[in-house]
Amino acid sequence: MSKTISQINAKIARGTVRVLRADEMTAIVRDLGPERAAAEVDVVTTGTFGAMCSSGVWLNFGHTEPPIKMGRVWLNDVEAYAGVAAVDAYLGATQPSRSRGIAYGGAHVIEDLLRGRPVTLRAVACGTDCYPRKRIVTTLTLGDLNAAVMSNPRNGYQRYMAAVNSGPRTLQTYMGKLLPRFGNVSFSGAGALSPLSNDPSYRSIGVGTRIFLGGDVGYVTGPGTQHSPQTGFGTLMVQGDLKRMSADFVRAAAFPGYGPTLYVGIGVAIPILDAAAARTAGVGDEDIFTGIADYGVPSRERPVLRRVNYAELKSGAVAIAGREVRTAPLSSFAAARRVADTLKRWIERGEFLLTAPVERLPSRGTVRPLDRRPIRPEDAGSVPSLQPSPDGRVAWDGTRCIECGACLSLCPNGVFRRNRSWKIRAVPSLCVGCRLCAGACPVGAIRPPDRSGREEAARDKTAHPY
Numbered sequence: 438m439s440k441t442i443s444q445i446n447a448k449i450a451r452g453t454v455r456v457l458r459a460d461e462m463t464a465i466v467r468d469l470g471p472e473r474a475a476a477e478v479d480v481v482t483t484g485t486f487g488a489m490c491s492s493g494v495w496l497n498f499g500h501t502e503p504p505i506k507m508g509r510v511w512l513n514d515v516e517a518y519a520g521v522a523a524v525d526a527y528l529g530a531t532q533p534s535r536s537r538g539i540a541y542g543g544a545h546v547i548e549d550l551l552r553g554r555p556v557t558l559r560a561v562a563c564g565t566d567c568y569p570r571k572r573i574v575t576t577l578t579l580g581d582l583n584a585a586v587m588s589n590p591r592n593g594y595q596r597y598m599a600a601v602n603s604g605p606r607t608l609q610t611y612m613g614k615l616l617p618r619f620g621n622v623s624f625s626g627a628g629a630l631s632p633l634s635n636d637p638s639y640r641s642i643g644v645g646t647r648i649f650l651g652g653d654v655g656y657v658t659g660p661g662t663q664h665s666p667q668t669g670f671g672t673l674m675v676q677g678d679l680k681r682m683s684a685d686f687v688r689a690a691a692f693p694g695y696g697p698t699l700y701v702g703i704g705v706a707i708p709i710l711d712a713a714a715a716r717t718a719g720v721g722d723e724d725i726f727t728g729i730a731d732y733g734v735p736s737r738e739r740p741v742l743r744r745v746n747y748a749e750l751k752s753g754a755v756a757i758a759g760r761e762v763r764t765a766p767l768s769s770f771a772a773a774r775r776v777a778d779t780l781k782r783w784i785e786r787g788e789f790l791l792t793a794p795v796e797r798l799p800s801r802g803t804v805r806p807l808d809r810r811p812i813r814p815e816d817a818g819s820v821p822s823l824q825p826s827p828d829g830r831v832a833w834d835g836t837r838c839i840e841c842g843a844c845l846s847l848c849p850n851g852v853f854r855r856n857r858s859w860k861i862r863a864v865p866s867l868c869v870g871c872r873l874c875a876g877a878c879p880v881g882a883i884r885p886p887d888r889s890g891r892e893e894a895a896r897d898k899t900a901h902p903y
């Protein structure tokens with residue numbers, strides 16, 4: 438017997454839907470088998486709440502008077518990336534503060550915003566004719582922002598390597614404090630509650646899936662960066678509205694010696710369409726395996742000392758090299774259950790409908806490391822500038838032209854032309870050398886006749902402004 442998402446949504450609307458938390462589903466599938474479990478249960482809710490370093494927010498500050506094209510931006514002295522036009526910036530969770538060091542960073546600014554605290558914005562600019570302002574310092578709150586969109590490139594790992602340290606000194610890592618000589622094991626992930634562990638072939642979780650994100654509704658926008666399905670380490674790229682989120686499910690943290698990170702609550706509702714969906718959603722901690730990697734070896738290829746399942750990791754101790762080593766999670770299982778319970782409540786109240794993915798996540802592919810290669814000038818990426826025309830007229834390179842049309846209104850002599858389908862061409866023989874077209878072409882397809890002083894000035898304007 439199988440169901441469709443529409444049929445499940447109809448049950449949600451009628452208030453007759455049967456929803457279980459993922460860890461409750463484990464026992465149901467074990468007791469009834471997947472066929473009967475699929476008949477009994479419509480939706481399984483998952484949840485995870487862990488350190489998700491690859492997180493951040495897009496912020497839109499609004500235009501000032503006079504306007505500014507912010508070139509560099511700091512919020513509470515934490516730099517945000519501003520190379521996206523005038524008044525937008527992306528604040529990454531792990532970016533540390535200039536003045537407070539690694540104890541405070543982008544994650545803390547995000548939590549401060551969420552808690553309604555005022556945040557100091559500083560921005561500098563090079564100043565342009567259309568954006569003459571060069572500097573601004575002000576305070577703002579989340580309510581002042583036009584947009585605050587959480588956009589996390591890589592969250593919700595399907596599973597995560599546990600960490601141990603064979604070396605002689607304590608290591609301070611993003612996996613927390615690792616005591617020397619196998620003193621402890623640190624692990625991450627929510628085990629049986631983890632969203633992708635309950636849908637390992639990405640049948641229900643895909644692009645466009647509506648999810649719980651930070652206490653509000655969010656969406657999966659694609660596979661996360663470093664999505665590595667062939668090794669069982671799938672990830673999600675997610676997005677949601679920070680303004681509607683809750684500080685109960687978005688919390689800043691800082692690991693000594695490593696720096697800031699953001700704890701984010703994510704939950705996905707898995708539709709139990711058939712016995713296959715029930716079987717995968719019935720996964721238990723003992724079925725989900727990961728490796729214990731030795732962070733005492735300073736290499737990206739850290740040796741994996743043994744395979745281990747989440748039941749063992751959660752038990753409090755695992756055997757490594759013939760001895761019992763204590764284990765502790767970095768993720769909160771209590772908060773993960775709260776995520777899954779909240780999502781369950783939303784569905785039972787008819788407030789959250791399920792969605793089918795508009796696109797499946799890739800089920801093939803692995804992550805490649807960054808290999809160092811020799812630096813060659815031809816790899817620098819710059820396009821050689823167009824050479825001046827020997828006859829003193831405009832030089833035009835049709836192979837560079839993107840047919841934007843920006844040059845069309847500038848030449849009084851009709852050098853630049855278009856046909857009815859907006860195909861652009863130039864007739865350099867009509868050029869009289871007035872240079873009105875200088876600087877008009879955004880891709881360097883036009884080189885007006887040289888005049889040394891003006892050329893110098895034009896070059897100065899292309900220098901890096903900060």
Ligand code: SF4
Binds near residue numbers: 830850851874
């Ligand atoms: S230099 Fe003057 S005449 Fe020549 S193409 Fe440019 S705008 Fe036209």
Ligand code: SF4
Binds near residue numbers: 845883
């Ligand atoms: S401005 Fe440059 S890219 Fe745009 S149509 Fe003219 S030559 Fe082509």
